[in-house]
Amino acid sequence: MVKKKCLWLVIGIFGLFLLAACRQQNKTTTTTEKNQISSSTTTVESSQEESQVEKLLQQMTLEEKVGQLFLARVPEEGAIEDLQNYHLGGYLLFDRDMAGLGQADLKQKIAEFQENSPTPLFIASDEEGGTVSRLSRNKIVSPPFENPQELYQKDGFDGIVRDIDRKAAIFNELGIQLGMSPDADVSTDPESFIYDRTIGLDAAGTSEYVAKSVGEMSKEKIGSTLKHFPGYGNNRDSHTEIVTDERSLEELQTTDFQPFIAGIQAGADSILVSHNIVNGIDSSQPASISPAVHEILRDQLNFKGVIMTDDMDMAGLAEFISQEEAGLKALQAGNDLILSSSYQTQIPYVIQAIQNGQYSEDALNQSVLRILNWKEKLGLIS
Numbered sequence: 001m002v003k004k005k006c007l008w009l010v011i012g013i014f015g016l017f018l019l020a021a022c023r024q025q026n027k028t029t030t031t032t033e034k035n036q037i038s039s040s041t042t043t044v045e046s047s048q049e050e051s052q053v054e055k056l057l058q059q060m061t062l063e064e065k066v067g068q069l070f071l072a073r074v075p076e077e078g079a080i081e082d083l084q085n086y087h088l089g090g091y092l093l094f095d096r097d098m099a100g101l102g103q104a105d106l107k108q109k110i111a112e113f114q115e116n117s118p119t120p121l122f123i124a125s126d127e128e129g130g131t132v133s134r135l136s137r138n139k140i141v142s143p144p145f146e147n148p149q150e151l152y153q154k155d156g157f158d159g160i161v162r163d164i165d166r167k168a169a170i171f172n173e174l175g176i177q178l179g180m181s182p183d184a185d186v187s188t189d190p191e192s193f194i195y196d197r198t199i200g201l202d203a204a205g206t207s208e209y210v211a212k213s214v215g216e217m218s219k220e221k222i223g224s225t226l227k228h229f230p231g232y233g234n235n236r237d238s239h240t241e242i243v244t245d246e247r248s249l250e251e252l253q254t255t256d257f258q259p260f261i262a263g264i265q266a267g268a269d270s271i272l273v274s275h276n277i278v279n280g281i282d283s284s285q286p287a288s289i290s291p292a293v294h295e296i297l298r299d300q301l302n303f304k305g306v307i308m309t310d311d312m313d314m315a316g317l318a319e320f321i322s323q324e325e326a327g328l329k330a331l332q333a334g335n336d337l338i339l340s341s342s343y344q345t346q347i348p349y350v351i352q353a354i355q356n357g358q359y360s361e362d363a364l365n366q367s368v369l370r371i372l373n374w375k376e377k378l379g380l381i382s
Contacts, residue, residue: 231256
């Protein structure tokens with residue numbers, strides 16, 4: 001009798017263990033199924049978001065797609081008409097576009113641009129701080145934006161972050177998405193052209209500045225632009241002359257590339273390429289129209305975002321190639337976005353080149369897709 005009781009006790013305990021195991025298995029299966037459903041839903045949503053931008057691309061005419069590749073200087077006359085005729089990707093504001101205006105006036109002007117553009121526009125303004133701040137120079141903001149060196153010397157990187165947060169609030173109020181910063185150049189000579197626009201630190205310090213800036217800009221929905229690749233160094237001013245950089249590729253890699261790498265790893269949206277002739281990479285033409293320079297960005301530094309030129313009217317390029325040809329040459333080199341005052345001649349030239357097979361529509365579509373994805377990230381395309 002005792003043996004039978006013991007046997008039934010063992011069977012009972014085994015049964016309890018078996019029941020508990022089954023329940024645990026059911027729970028695990030349910031959790032797995034839920035995770036699979038959640039993962040599937042996320043994939044579907046992501047696919048829908050991607051297809052939304054792709055669908056927009058597919059609906060565009062050739063003329064509309066080419067227009068997206070131009071971040072244009074606002075013309076003195078016909079600004080609204082040009083948005084509709086040239087399908088521009090954005091307007092870059094200069095002093096004349098805000099001179100004598102208050103915040104409310106500038107906000108209204110920008111809103112009018114957006115209302116009359118078939119595709120939402122990038123609105124950009126050079127706002128590095130200090131001497132490079134159009135909003136400050138024209139007293140749209142008060143106090144003016146300080147340059148990075150002043151902010152860093154007073155409050156370290158915390159001051160940089162607070163400044164970006166302030167800019168984000170003002171940009172959002174006005175309707176600006178791109179501040180054309182941060183400056184990723186490593187310049188150690190206070191007498192050099194670019195020094196006052198940089199953080200004024202070595203490669204490691206500049207890299208930290210760039211990474212923190214890009215991270216905060218992303219958080220605050222401001223588009224980030226690292227400039228001026230491959231690195232300005234202590235060179236002269238390409239606004240006024242053709243500049244030749246004599247440094248070797250090895251020197252650039254160990255010093256000037258480092259802040260750009262840090263920015264890319266932090267998620268930089270775009271990189272602006274200078275007009276300097278960099279002998280260590282391509283001694284025959286300015287960086288902005290050099291395929292070799294762009295291959296480094298794409299293939300070696302693995303940058304997936306938007307590559308843009310510096311202002312195409314700068315002497316460093318304008319004295320080297322005609323403005324009519326320059327836009328096409330920049331696209332053929334690997335740029336996605338052209339900073340242009342001469343878009344009225346450059347856009348028809350690019351369209352003709354595509355029709356003649358000088359620039360492929362596949363390359364065009366890739367560039368437009370990068371631009372539209374960036375616009376979607378910044379909330380311009382919902």
